Amino acid sequence: MPDRVFTPVSLGPLRLAHRIMMGSMHLNREDDPQALAAFYRERAAGGAALIVTGGAAVSRTGAGGPNYLLINEPEAAAVLSPTLEAVHGAGGKIALQLFHAGRYAFESSYGLRPAAPSEVYSGFSRAVPAAMTQQQIEAVLADFAAGAAQAQSLGFDAVEIMGSEGYLINQFASPLTNLRTDGWGGDPQRRQSFPLAVLAAVRGAVGPAYPVIYRTSGADFVAGSSTLEESRALAVALAAAGADALNIGIGWHESRVPSVQALVPHGHWMGIAGSIRAALAGAGVQVPVIGSNRINSLHLAEQALSAGQADVVSMARPFLADPEIVAKTRRGQAELVNTCIACNEACIDRSLGTEAVSCLVNPRAGRELAFPLVRSVSAPDLRVAVVGAGPAGLQAAATLAQAGVPVDLYEESDGIGGQFRLAGTVPGKEDFLQTIRYFRNELPRLGVRIRPCESPGAEALSGYAHVILATGVRPRPVPLPRTGRLPVRDYREAFAAPADLGRRVVVIGAGGIAVDLARLLTGTPGGPADVTLLRRGHRIGEGIGPSTRWAVLQELAAAGVRTLPGTTPLEVTPEGLLVATAQETVLLPADTVLLAAGQVPHNPLHSALLHQRIPCTVIGGALDASGLNAVRAFDQGLETGSLL
Numbered sequence: 001m002p003d004r005v006f007t008p009v010s011l012g013p014l015r016l017a018h019r020i021m022m023g024s025m026h027l028n029r030e031d032d033p034q035a036l037a038a039f040y041r042e043r044a045a046g047g048a049a050l051i052v053t054g055g056a057a058v059s060r061t062g063a064g065g066p067n068y069l070l071i072n073e074p075e076a077a078a079v080l081s082p083t084l085e086a087v088h089g090a091g092g093k094i095a096l097q098l099f100h101a102g103r104y105a106f107e108s109s110y111g112l113r114p115a116a117p118s119e120v121y122s123g124f125s126r127a128v129p130a131a132m133t134q135q136q137i138e139a140v141l142a143d144f145a146a147g148a149a150q151a152q153s154l155g156f157d158a159v160e161i162m163g164s165e166g167y168l169i170n171q172f173a174s175p176l177t178n179l180r181t182d183g184w185g186g187d188p189q190r191r192q193s194f195p196l197a198v199l200a201a202v203r204g205a206v207g208p209a210y211p212v213i214y215r216t217s218g219a220d221f222v223a224g225s226s227t228l229e230e231s232r233a234l235a236v237a238l239a240a241a242g243a244d245a246l247n248i249g250i251g252w253h254e255s256r257v258p259s260v261q262a263l264v265p266h267g268h269w270m271g272i273a274g275s276i277r278a279a280l281a282g283a284g285v286q287v288p289v290i291g292s293n294r295i296n297s298l299h300l301a302e303q304a305l306s307a308g309q310a311d312v313v314s315m316a317r318p319f320l321a322d323p324e325i326v327a328k329t330r331r332g333q334a335e336l337v338n339t340c341i342a343c344n345e346a347c348i349d350r351s352l353g354t355e356a357v358s359c360l361v362n363p364r365a366g367r368e369l370a371f372p373l374v375r376s377v378s379a380p381d382l383r384v385a386v387v388g389a390g391p392a393g394l395q396a397a398a399t400l401a402q403a404g405v406p407v408d409l410y411e412e413s414d415g416i417g418g419q420f421r422l423a424g425t426v427p428g429k430e431d432f433l434q435t436i437r438y439f440r441n442e443l444p445r446l447g448v449r450i451r452p453c454e455s456p457g458a459e460a461l462s463g464y465a466h467v468i469l470a471t472g473v474r475p476r477p478v479p480l481p482r483t484g485r486l487p488v489r490d491y492r493e494a495f496a497a498p499a500d501l502g503r504r505v506v507v508i509g510a511g512g513i514a515v516d517l518a519r520l521l522t523g524t525p526g527g528p529a530d531v532t533l534l535r536r537g538h539r540i541g542e543g544i545g546p547s548t549r550w551a552v553l554q555e556l557a558a559a560g561v562r563t564l565p566g567t568t569p570l571e572v573t574p575e576g577l578l579v580a581t582a583q584e585t586v587l588l589p590a591d592t593v594l595l596a597a598g599q600v601p602h603n604p605l606h607s608a609l610l611h612q613r614i615p616c617t618v619i620g621g622a623l624d625a626s627g628l629n630a631v632r633a634f635d636q637g638l639e640t641g642s643l644l
């Protein structure tokens, strides 16, 4: 039981029962007040000490997209009241995050040109913002003040000012994006003016007794931006100016230093929060410091708190993966926590666009109303068989069992998890094994009978009321002429024995699995020293989400992996793989050629079941192997399990 986590803490006047809060995440569900309320209700009931909403823009110009909350619009009360009622009804506390995107806003949201300190092109929004006039700056300060007053009058327990991640306030603090020479820019001192003015405006609006949290950047990680010393100095100034707590952000959207991806080691950036905490202590202006990023368990949070790196730990994604992460851990059931695997596929990648945010390993997230935990099924005593214990089958079995349906889960191999078992062997993706650990514990608790090493035929399945076929995929064959006996292996064989492939490996394919395989091979002691990925198409890492792709490609390059887009395999020879590029035909010397060029559905039972008129549904990769989409597989497991 983490001890320090479960000690109370005060953020100024805001008393928290323990030290785990749910951090802000834009959900793209802010246009549905009831769905939003249901989402936050479960997180409050699940034990978050404090929830911070997604960014609530203080003006349309400052919105991060078309679905952002707009705190100063007339509809704000109607949108937010259900959430307030739900969270408070569940015994929780909630803060509203006051937000202005600055040059990270999109003109397409409301037809308004983004506004920022200076006209500095943003690679994130792909626009040059307008430099704000003095009058506009004063108007934005008034917008922050009005938003804070509105939050207070609606009944929020606190506000959080969003001053990090490269948004407007952070842009004013940075020499990269603030080129002004007036009182709002010019030297480090004057670049503090706007962040401090926002705090003063908000404080002036809500009074001294209302909690104001300030999210400030601990490290921008963009060349030419604020130094770590400047970030620390700003944090000290904010604390001295009356912020009740500092929540430390890491990196900008334009950063090319990974901060939230799975390949970032757990707790890696907590040292930045720790250095700010030390700077505050040194300056004698200590306020609670909130740390975040790559903490996905209360065990890790405990370590950070015990090491003095923070007073409170903020997690956002782990509350999507499991709204009960705090309650389960507190009950001594950490083994039943559905752990966030930092894939970003259904959350951050979507929050950067307009698709509604959810969670890969918890597809109910954001859809709590559509998929209630408690439901009645028409014939609960009828047993269902799920064949295949990959993501789709696991989720289908859990969903059915949650509703009280007896389920037998068949798996031909000796363990559950499907291709998650492969992913979990990749350096930096070990958390994928946590998903398997979760289902291994959760399914028996729900009454599912897991039957490993069993491949039932149609006869054996005839007694079930329904059969869900989730038999997954097989590697797509790549028919190539061969001369000689050079080994050719598919990706499953390579994952099973990465050290047995020789020193030179050529991988046909460069999608997500091929990239994972390359990372495994280059990280395997005694594994191949020379790894090449090739594909006919031109995009290496196709299918990997936008928040992760650049980071893993960066890592492949650092590991010396050669990537050859626009390359067609022709023939396996005794010396290697003969390939054609647009210019020439060349031999790539290899000890082994690996096939990781996609998958095909593996669905051996369907026709037999149809023939015998056994009701069945095909889901996951067995239905559609394109892109090997785990989000889609979990979704289909939930939806199919809910329909029966």
Ligand code: SF4
Pocket (backbone or CB within 6 Å): 317, 318, 320, 321, 339, 340, 341, 342, 343, 344, 345, 346, 347, 348, 358, 359, 360, 361, 362
């Ligand atoms: Fe975590 Fe992935 Fe779920 Fe996002 S989608 S909350 S990163 S498991």
